[in-house]
Amino acid sequence: MTETENIYKKRQILSAQIDLSKFNKKNFDKATDEEKKQQEVMGESSSFLKDGLRRLRKNHMAMASIIILIALIVAIIVIPMIVPYSYSDMITVNGHRDGTAVNLPPMYYSQRELQYMQETGEKLFPHILGTDSLGRDYFIRVVYGTRVSLSVGVVSAVMVLIIGVIYGTISGYFGGKVDLIMMRIVDIIYSLPDMLIIILLSVVLNARLTPLIKGTVLAKLGGNMLAMFIVFALLYWVGMARLVRGQILSIKNNEYILAAKAIGTPNGQIMRKHIVPNVLSIIIITTALQVPSAIFTESYLSFLGLGVNLPMTSLGSLANDARATITSAPYRLLVPALVIVVIVLALNLIGDGLRDAFDSKLN
Amino acid sequence: MSENEKKPLLKVEHLKQYFPVSQGFHKIPLKAVDDISFEIMPGETLGLVGESGCGKTTVGRTILRLYEPTAGRIAFEDQVLFDSGELYDEEGNQILDEKGRPKKGRRVEVNMLPYRKKMQMVFQDPYSSLDPRMTVEEIVGEPLDTHHLYKNKKERREKVLSLLETVGLNAEHAMRYAHEFSGGQRQRIGIARALAVNPSFIVCDEAVSALDVSIQAQVLNMFEDLQDKLGIAYLFIAHDLLVVQHISDRIAVMYLGHMMEIADADELMNHPIHPYTLSLLSAIPIPDPETARHSHRIILEGDVPSPLHMPTGCPFRTRCKYATEKCAMERPPLTDRGNGHKCACWNR
Numbered sequence: 001m002t003e004t005e006n007i008y009k010k011r012q013i014l015s016a017q018i019d020l021s022k023f024n025k026k027n028f029d030k031a032t033d034e035e036k037k038q039q040e041v042m043g044e045s046s047s048f049l050k051d052g053l054r055r056l057r058k059n060h061m062a063m064a065s066i067i068i069l070i071a072l073i074v075a076i077i078v079i080p081m082i083v084p085y086s087y088s089d090m091i092t093v094n095g096h097r098d099g100t101a102v103n104l105p106p107m108y109y110s111q112r113e114l115q116y117m118q119e120t121g122e123k124l125f126p127h128i129l130g131t132d133s134l135g136r137d138y139f140i141r142v143v144y145g146t147r148v149s150l151s152v153g154v155v156s157a158v159m160v161l162i163i164g165v166i167y168g169t170i171s172g173y174f175g176g177k178v179d180l181i182m183m184r185i186v187d188i189i190y191s192l193p194d195m196l197i198i199i200l201l202s203v204v205l206n207a208r209l210t211p212l213i214k215g216t217v218l219a220k221l222g223g224n225m226l227a228m229f230i231v232f233a234l235l236y237w238v239g240m241a242r243l244v245r246g247q248i249l250s251i252k253n254n255e256y257i258l259a260a261k262a263i264g265t266p267n268g269q270i271m272r273k274h275i276v277p278n279v280l281s282i283i284i285i286t287t288a289l290q291v292p293s294a295i296f297t298e299s300y301l302s303f304l305g306l307g308v309n310l311p312m313t314s315l316g317s318l319a320n321d322a323r324a325t326i327t328s329a330p331y332r333l334l335v336p337a338l339v340i341v342v343i344v345l346a347l348n349l350i351g352d353g354l355r356d357a358f359d360s361k362l363n
Numbered sequence: 364m365s366e367n368e369k370k371p372l373l374k375v376e377h378l379k380q381y382f383p384v385s386q387g388f389h390k391i392p393l394k395a396v397d398d399i400s401f402e403i404m405p406g407e408t409l410g411l412v413g414e415s416g417c418g419k420t421t422v423g424r425t426i427l428r429l430y431e432p433t434a435g436r437i438a439f440e441d442q443v444l445f446d447s448g449e450l451y452d453e454e455g456n457q458i459l460d461e462k463g464r465p466k467k468g469r470r471v472e473v474n475m476l477p478y479r480k481k482m483q484m485v486f487q488d489p490y491s492s493l494d495p496r497m498t499v500e501e502i503v504g505e506p507l508d509t510h511h512l513y514k515n516k517k518e519r520r521e522k523v524l525s526l527l528e529t530v531g532l533n534a535e536h537a538m539r540y541a542h543e544f545s546g547g548q549r550q551r552i553g554i555a556r557a558l559a560v561n562p563s564f565i566v567c568d569e570a571v572s573a574l575d576v577s578i579q580a581q582v583l584n585m586f587e588d589l590q591d592k593l594g595i596a597y598l599f600i601a602h603d604l605l606v607v608q609h610i611s612d613r614i615a616v617m618y619l620g621h622m623m624e625i626a627d628a629d630e631l632m633n634h635p636i637h638p639y640t641l642s643l644l645s646a647i648p649i650p651d652p653e654t655a656r657h658s659h660r661i662i663l664e665g666d667v668p669s670p671l672h673m674p675t676g677c678p679f680r681t682r683c684k685y686a687t688e689k690c691a692m693e694r695p696p697l698t699d700r701g702n703g704h705k706c707a708c709w710n711r
Contacts, residue, residue, distance in 0.1 A: 262484045263506040
């Protein structure tokens with residue numbers, strides 16, 4: 001052992017000094033460029049969206065709900081193309097109305113249909129859920145009812161989204177007196193009893209709208225339906241507006257908003273580029289949760305007889321009609337009720353899943 | 364020095380910024396900045412120091428008109444950006460009319476958009492000053508978009524990349540999000556954003572306070588390099604006196620919204636006049652324990668008075684050991700003590 005190496009040797013047994021004589025010189029070589037590069041490797045760049053989707057995919061309940069909902073949407077689009085019956089007309093056999101096909105139990109044929117099948121050997125499409133008291137295929141009516149209910153939910157959620165986001169963003173961003181006035185208007189709307197206003201408005205609007213839309217595509221839906229849309233748009237955006245405003249008030253104080261102002265970015269662009277993307281997650285979640293609540297409201301309005309015009313139907317009005325036959329054919333109430341439950345539950349679970357995945361405050 | 368260089372880049376006169384604070388039914392003005400005047404020459408760094416809540420940040424933001432000033436005059440490159448119209452005589456006293464109300468001249472408010480290209484800001488908090496939903500390229504490219512500083516997408520990208528290179532980041536970083544960076548890197552992104560419009564003046568609002576010491580040095584050196592290269596003037600707001608001394612040509616000391624002392628950096632550090640500056644300087648930690656043992660620390664008594672209930676006369680008198688009756692009666696003016704060293708004190 002040479003003199004220089006001796007310096008590195010531990011002098012005392014109890015000393016905490018590292019015994020350098022145990023290492024050879026190679027351990028202290030400078031890192032090569034290649035080794036340095038290994039240190040520089042950063043994680044895969046992951047955006048907010050990617051992160052959220054990854055978390056969403058791990059949520060089995062939400063994923064199952066999404067699949068069920070997609071299946072349901074595909075079904076209500078495809079089934080009317082396959083099933084040869086109409087939601088609005090009595091069942092016809094060979095071009096003649098079939099008076100015997102009233103109140104059929106599921107999977108039964110009427111006398112005339114049986115006769116017709118015997119004569120021609122042709123197989124008629126089964127009445128999966130039987131027929132109603134007017135001789136209409138019940139299954140196709142449920143499918144159409146689901147269509148109507150879902151579209152009411154989606155359309156009203158979109159309307160709530162648009163009005164609420166614009167209103168809330170303006171109110172929250174400008175603050176001060178603008179905010180004060182806009183929020184008092186919201187408070188007034190909030191304090192109105194929803195149910196009363198909905199019923200009054202749909203009665204009044206229905207009378208006004210029906211002559212206006214005569215002959216157009218909208219007439220099929222009926223004035224009641226349009227009245228309902230307008231009512232939703234008028235009343236239900238306030239919750240969204242409040243929520244968005246609250247979020248924006250907190251985001252507004254971030255320095256990146258001030259930085260954008262210092263850059264000279266116009267107000268509109270600050271809202272679009274900085275504020276809305278940062279409240280987007282909350283907006284999406286609330287919209288997803290808005291859909292089932294709209295479906296629910298539509299259902300009980302239809303149940304009260306304020307829903308779509310006959311012969312168009314919705315899940316709520318199907319349930320209402322089924323009350324008459326609740327003892328003889330309880331499945332007529334159960335089926336639409338079950339569909340409502342499935343839709344509402346699935347959408348709520350999706351909304352919850354989205355919130356867990358995208359709301360940064362929970363992570 | 365040529366004639367051209369003597370013109371100040373930024374001239375702030377009698378700047379006031381009050382915020383209304385409601386107390387019950389009354390609205391009381393919170394005097395965040397009260398009558399401040401200073402000049403910044405092209406390529407110069409003015410350090411602005413003072414304790415927390417004394418209005419340093421407000422000064423910086425008001426100059427950029429991120430807040431609408433209550434009163435005063437801001438001129439940049441000979442162009443008046445804001446003038447509330449109050450008139451002052453040569454000694455700095457407000458000219459009043461017969462009824463004792465301030466005499467008003469013409470009010471000027473200039474559209475700031477063209478000046479946003481010349482005056483920029485670097486923010487204190489490297490975490491909240493970058494939008495978490497944007498990539499670095501979008502953040503740095505935003506000022507380019509606002510001021511239409513490119514012809515096509517390719518040119519925009521090239522500009523962004525060269526800006527990132529200027530602040531010591533590389534092209535690989537452009538596609539990443541702000542949360543993927545460390546504090547020092549984030550601050551560099553913030554600086555790149557400020558540099559994007561090629562400004563001649565940058566307000567650095569506690570730009571290094573949130574960084575740890577080794578990174579502070581890197582960023583400070585970068586500020587100096589950029590100044591040498593691009594001739595940018597800084598208003599450097601900080602509470603760390605050593606940092607300010609290191610980077611500043613001149614230093615201004617603020618207390619409770621008022622300017623207490625302003626002088627060349629070395630002059631202020633070596634020959635402070637104002638009692639508040641003296642106590643601030645005595646609070647600088649001394650790295651050598653032997654010297655520190657013999658140094659005398661001036662400890663101020665009491666708390667900073669609330670800016671809602673400002674003391675009469677000199678704002679510092681409640682904590683000043685030299686305070687006399689005169690201090691309570693009248694506010695001391697900022698007077699020249701030679702060599703451009705100005706101080707607002709009756710007794711020293």
